[in-house]
Amino acid sequence: MSEPFDHDAALEALAQDIQALRAAEDDLRRRKATLRTDLPRPSDPIAARRFAIAAYWTAPEVPTEILAELATGLSGGKAIYKFTREMTARDSDVPCMLCVREAPRGNPPLEPFEREILQLHADRDQSATMQIEWLWGAHSVDLTPDQVRLYLQDPDLGAAAASGVSRDDYLAWLESEGGIQCGAATQSGRRCLRSVYGAPHEEPAEWVQRRARGDYCHIHGG
Structure with a gap:
């Protein structure tokens, strides 16, 4: 025969668990707050930006604002805006240390x-x-x-x-994964970096023709 359920003891144990959880959450908040002062801050701007980018991808617990300020020397929303733009730009002068380009696609040598x-x-x-x-x-x-x-x-x-x-077009098709670069210009005068994709099973010759015609992403009327 099972023992009778102790309602009061169960509630007390639950209250203790909740209290421990809240204490852990408070400790976590305190530790996060110390990141603002304890985060390593390289004096060299290039090194600081490299560190911030690597930390952004490997340590999601660190608030983005802190990393953005470290990387850009700015504060608040301006820092976050510039940081995210520089981090994702193709022509960034500070390449992400974690982004390792895969080997070009192609056919292996014959056995x-x-x-x-x-x-x-x-x-x-x-x-x-x-x-x-x-x-x-x-x-x-x-x-x-x-x-x-x-x-x-x-x-x-x-x-x-x-x-x-051609061989070059075939390899370019593989590398593009079927996308072509949008032909529109941004407000800064640079070419839009978005890709435009065709039919799911578009073949190389069709892709080459579409690339020659040019196309636009959905932002620029495609």
Whole structure:
């Protein structure tokens, strides 16, 4: 037979837990407040901005305003505005230490066995089916004999030929992930940095044509 439930004891235990939680929250607020005075402040402006950017991404507990003031030397809303703009600008003179660019996309070098098989197709003037790099994963294409020879020379060159575009355009399409840069100018006179995306399964040749025509993001009437 189970023991009777002690209502008063349960409420007392709950009250103690809540009191401990509130004490922990008060301690957390005090610790956060000390960040304003205890945060390292490099004397060099470039080092300060680098540190602020790294801390912004790795220590979300630090108030953004503090990091913005450290990075810009300004205060309040002006500091936050300038900090976030500089941190996300492509041409920032202080690159984020955490943003490591991935290796360019493309087709890997041929394995010896693959090269041997393709060489047989080329020698016999035969077509061949290959898996090439595509926006949404591997894509199967039928290479003509001439495209097989190009693929043996350079997999990206052969893949581009099979896609109906140049090698540079093919690699640019992969890197863009299907987007093209908006053709409008901002109020400062710089080109808009937003990307404009086409159909979900737009192929390289279609992307090249759309890039040549130009397009605008939704902010600029696209």
